[in-house]
Amino acid sequence: MHIGTKMKIALIVGAVFLLLGNGFIMYKNYQTEWRAYQEEYLKLVIQKTSDPVAKQVLEERSPRIEQIVTTGFGRERVDRCMTCHAGIDDVRFEDAPLPYRSHPRIPGDHPYRTFGCTTCHDGNGRGLATADAHGEDKYWMEPLLRGDYIESGCAKCHGYNLVETPKLRQGAELFFTKACYGCHKVEGMSDGKLGVELTRVGAKWPLSYLEESIVDPKANNFESMMPKMEVSPDEVKALTIFLKSLTGESLIKGPVERYYALKEWKAAKPAEVEVSVESGKQVFANKHCNACHTINGVGAKIAPDLSVYGLQRTKEWMIQHHINPRSLVGGSVMPDFKYSKTELEALATYLESLKLLYSERSEAK
Numbered sequence: 001m002h003i004g005t006k007m008k009i010a011l012i013v014g015a016v017f018l019l020l021g022n023g024f025i026m027y028k029n030y031q032t033e034w035r036a037y038q039e040e041y042l043k044l045v046i047q048k049t050s051d052p053v054a055k056q057v058l059e060e061r062s063p064r065i066e067q068i069v070t071t072g073f074g075r076e077r078v079d080r081c082m083t084c085h086a087g088i089d090d091v092r093f094e095d096a097p098l099p100y101r102s103h104p105r106i107p108g109d110h111p112y113r114t115f116g117c118t119t120c121h122d123g124n125g126r127g128l129a130t131a132d133a134h135g136e137d138k139y140w141m142e143p144l145l146r147g148d149y150i151e152s153g154c155a156k157c158h159g160y161n162l163v164e165t166p167k168l169r170q171g172a173e174l175f176f177t178k179a180c181y182g183c184h185k186v187e188g189m190s191d192g193k194l195g196v197e198l199t200r201v202g203a204k205w206p207l208s209y210l211e212e213s214i215v216d217p218k219a220n221n222f223e224s225m226m227p228k229m230e231v232s233p234d235e236v237k238a239l240t241i242f243l244k245s246l247t248g249e250s251l252i253k254g255p256v257e258r259y260y261a262l263k264e265w266k267a268a269k270p271a272e273v274e275v276s277v278e279s280g281k282q283v284f285a286n287k288h289c290n291a292c293h294t295i296n297g298v299g300a301k302i303a304p305d306l307s308v309y310g311l312q313r314t315k316e317w318m319i320q321h322h323i324n325p326r327s328l329v330g331g332s333v334m335p336d337f338k339y340s341k342t343e344l345e346a347l348a349t350y351l352e353s354l355k356l357l358y359s360e361r362s363e364a365k
Contacts, residue, residue: 034083034128038063041086041100048092065128070116074156074249079116079125081133088112107164120153121145143206148241152202155245159252171242174235179288182335183226186246188258189265194333195226200248211240225333227291227300272342280350283343292334295354303334310355318348 042058049055066082086100087093089112093102103112118125122142127133135143145153151168158165160172175181181190187199201210212219214236217226231239253261273279284290290299293306313321320327322344325334339347 032128033130034065035063037084037099038086044093044096044100045087045090068113068116070114070119073115073119073251074247077116077118077125079118080128081117081123081125082112083128084130084133085117088117118142121150122153141204141206145207145244148237149207149244152241152244156247156249157251160242160245167238167241168245170235171238171240171245174231174239175242177286178229178231178235178239179286179291179335179337182287182337187248188250188253188261191262191266192335194335198243198246201246202244203247203249207240207244210243211236214239214243225302227302229288229291266338268338270338270340270343272340273346275342275345275349277350277353280346280348280353283339283347284350287337287347306351306354308355310352313351315348315352318351319344322347 042061046055046058049058065080066086067078067080068082070077070079082088084099087096088103090102093100116125117123121144122135123144124132124135124140148167151165154162154165155168160169162169181192183192183195184190185192185197185199209220214229214231216228217224273283292303293299294301295306317328321329322337322339324336325332
């Protein structure tokens with residue numbers, strides 16, 4: 001076969017493959033998930049429309065990408081969610097199947113086309129396929145929030161005392177009742193220095209990472225010094241929602257407000273208690289001291305064993321140590337917990353009594 005003929009055949013074959021490839025690409029671009037959703041939505045909305053003029057406009061409309069850009073909620077966001085969720089603000093679609101169903105009513109003024117979707121729900125607003133838009137890629141740090149976890153998105157505008165966000169409120173309370181503040185810094189809330197700062201932890205990690213780190217601190221960092229805390233599944237969920245809310249974005253407190261909020265929190269004194277062994281034992285439990293200290297075999301072994309502490313230290317030394325651990329033990333990593341005057345005395349009274357337990361055990365032997 002002549003070389004010129006071979007070249008012509010090769011060019012023809014190449015052109016055919018090129019046309020087929022372009023045709024396949026055009027077909028894939030036309031047969032998209034979002035286009036199918038919009039076509040079905042238009043059929044449904046035409047059925048629900050009685051106005052002949054409005055119906056004609058809808059019949060002439062072609063599927064299109066819907067996009068809004070929000071700029072007033074911490075950072076600029078591009079949202080194309082309404083491309084598929086086209087009935088989001090149409091009350092006629094309250095009982096429609098997803099993704100056509102309208103969004104449940106939210107108390108207050110929350111226009112969807114101003115707030116967007118990812119401001120509250122996270123996800124990838126630029127995505128046009130379900131997996132992409134919902135942020136299901138394992139490297140996407142803000143996958144779609146569902147169920148109770150949506151509450152974490154409310155904190156940037158409403159803080160932690162909203163009645164409609166009980167889990168978020170519970171998580172914020174647990175941060176203090178579980179004494180997390182002693183080790184972790186959250187700008188405007190706490191100034192712990194031993195653990196990692198949590199001010200933007202919700203923007204850095206997905207829910208799964210946060211939950212694993214609460215249940216087992218070594219799950220994602222085998223060198224972690226954080227002890228395993230005694231938390232129920234319900235408390236784990238609440239703490240996860242709280243941590244996810246910590247994105248560093250706040251529309252209710254700027255840097256100055258956060259500075260004074262922390263100053264006010266540090267100045268506030270815990271409630272006074274009765275000075276007794278039993279009361280001190282309760283303070284020990286409330287501050288979760290056994291997360292690091294052992295007493296008679298109960299507790300962790302991260303910090304010194306306190307089983308015979310009453311034989312080792314005076315009550316006055318204990319009080320001063322609890323006020324400022326590094327003033328008496330250089331290099332101590334014990335957090336500076338907040339105590340009232342009587343809490344300090346009660347805790348020292350309890351720890352001083354531990355020598356009695358030791359004496360009783362010795363006599364028993």
